[in-house]
Amino acid sequence: MNVSVVLAVVSLFAFGVGSFVWQIVGAKQVYAPSYMIVEGIVFAFVGVLLHFVERKSFNLSYESIRYAVLAGLLAGIAVYALILAFSMGGAGSVIFPVSRLGMIISVALAIIVFNEPITSTKVLGLGLGISSIIVLSS
Structure with missing residues (x-):
């Protein structure tokens, strides 16, 4: 690491x-x-x-x-x-996951501004992260 x-x-x-x-x-x-x-x-x-x-x-x-x-x-x-x-x-179990969806904005801006490559691994990881946040907030 x-x-x-x-x-x-x-x-x-x-x-x-x-x-x-x-x-x-x-x-x-x-x-x-x-x-x-x-x-x-x-x-x-x-x-x-x-x-x-x-x-x-x-x-x-x-x-x-x-x-x-x-x-x-x-x-x-x-x-x-x-x-x-x-x-x-x-409830923290709802508020925290919703507020952490801001990572989508950060990742999108990093890709746009810094031309970071979009790999299948990154897309999968981001998708899993978003999915976990949605599941936790429901």
Whole structure:
């Protein structure tokens, strides 16, 4: 298994547990914007800490800053929508699979923007992933 796949698995667990925390705070009727501010501060702290650990200075092009702003805006909308869905009584067994259908958008954009090859194995894997999400959400 190559390093990028190992890192993807680390991300899988981190996003999985982090998403479950959103369900907890939604179920506890935590005010989502306040929660998001604290989560954002911790996220920024991790970024600053990584700069110190890796001994790198802050350096982003204007284009990269625009991508970061767009991604932050979209992540904020996504987190707010999920917490709100959970605070309204949404079941994690339905909300998580539906929200994870976003992988279809990510894969399609990767194919279009980066000209990633479409192989039968990738199509099969994506199809199985989508099928599992549909089955879990029904």
